[in-house]
Amino acid sequence: MVRSKKHKFSKELIEISDFAKSISHPARLYIIKLLAERNECICGEIVKVTPLSQATVSQHLKELRKIGIIIGRIEGVKSCYCLDKKKLNYYTGKLIKYFKNK
Amino acid sequence: MVRSKKHKFSKELIEISDFAKSISHPARLYIIKLLAERNECICGEIVKVTPLSQATVSQHLKELRKIGIIIGRIEGVKSCYCLDKKKLNYYTGKLIKYFKNK
DNA sequence: TATATTAATCGTATATTTACGATATAAAAT
DNA sequence: ATTTTATATCGTAAATATACGATTAATATA
Numbered sequence: 001m002v003r004s005k006k007h008k009f010s011k012e013l014i015e016i017s018d019f020a021k022s023i024s025h026p027a028r029l030y031i032i033k034l035l036a037e038r039n040e041c042i043c044g045e046i047v048k049v050t051p052l053s054q055a056t057v058s059q060h061l062k063e064l065r066k067i068g069i070i071i072g073r074i075e076g077v078k079s080c081y082c083l084d085k086k087k088l089n090y091y092t093g094k095l096i097k098y099f100k101n102k
Numbered sequence: 103m104v105r106s107k108k109h110k111f112s113k114e115l116i117e118i119s120d121f122a123k124s125i126s127h128p129a130r131l132y133i134i135k136l137l138a139e140r141n142e143c144i145c146g147e148i149v150k151v152t153p154l155s156q157a158t159v160s161q162h163l164k165e166l167r168k169i170g171i172i173i174g175r176i177e178g179v180k181s182c183y184c185l186d187k188k189k190l191n192y193y194t195g196k197l198i199k200y201f202k203n204k
Numbered sequence: 205t206a207t208a209t210t211a212a213t214c215g216t217a218t219a220t221t222t223a224c225g226a227t228a229t230a231a232a233a234t
Numbered sequence: 235a236t237t238t239t240a241t242a243t244c245g246t247a248a249a250t251a252t253a254c255g256a257t258t259a260a261t262a263t264a
Binding site for chain 3: 106146160161163179
């Protein structure tokens with residue numbers, strides 16, 4: 001894109017659009033739902049119930065970690081993931097508010 | 103991506119993630135807000151208040167038209183855009199519902 | 205009719221995303 | 235100590251997104 005111009009927009013717009021981007025893939029929405037249902041989940045379990053390779057799932061998990069809506073905790077050789085509900089609610093709240101009365 | 107695997111997920115997830123993608127750029131969020139405030143807006147006006155070129159704005163408008171949340175009407179040499187509020191509410195409703203109780 | 209205006213589209217460059225095999229690392233099991 | 239298991243990361247290929255100048259097409263105006 002030669003040079004992104006996203007930074008020319010307000011912090012609010014950047015924040016909401018970054019969140020929207022983080023949930024703009026069905027695999028990531030699926031992972032969020034899974035973690036909401038199971039409360040927490042081992043990485044291997046996520047890979048098992050997903051039609052994607054381990055490397056690709058790991059990449060999606062990284063995206064969700066980056067925006068902060070999931071948290072990963074290492075348990076021996078395994079990785080246990082859970083939602084950061086506070087963070088998730090923060091972002092969904094912002095998004096919902098933005099679209100209120102539209 | 104060699105071959106996208108999005109189609110392997112449910113229709114619901116694809117629909118919500120497609121909507122999320124359509125609002126995953128600050129310029130597009132900005133255009134939505136603008137149309138909500140002004141009710142309708144000539145393309146040239148949108149270009150004027152946006153830090154992007156005419157071609158780029160036109161491209162973003164195309165994205166929003168594609169998902170269906172805005173409608174364009176040709177008026178002589180100008181193009182007049184407005185929100186499709188019903189469609190927008192449809193998508194925001196789906197998204198909000200998906201994130202309810204998470 | 206000739207010129208100006210508006211906005212969509214084309215062509216193109218670069219960045220980012222998506223996908224996965226291979227590898228690395230660290231812990232667990234043998 | 236060796237092997238197995240789990241997962242993050244690297245490298246890479248292909249697709250898609252972002253950005254814009256140039257062009258096109260259509261209408262409006264001089």
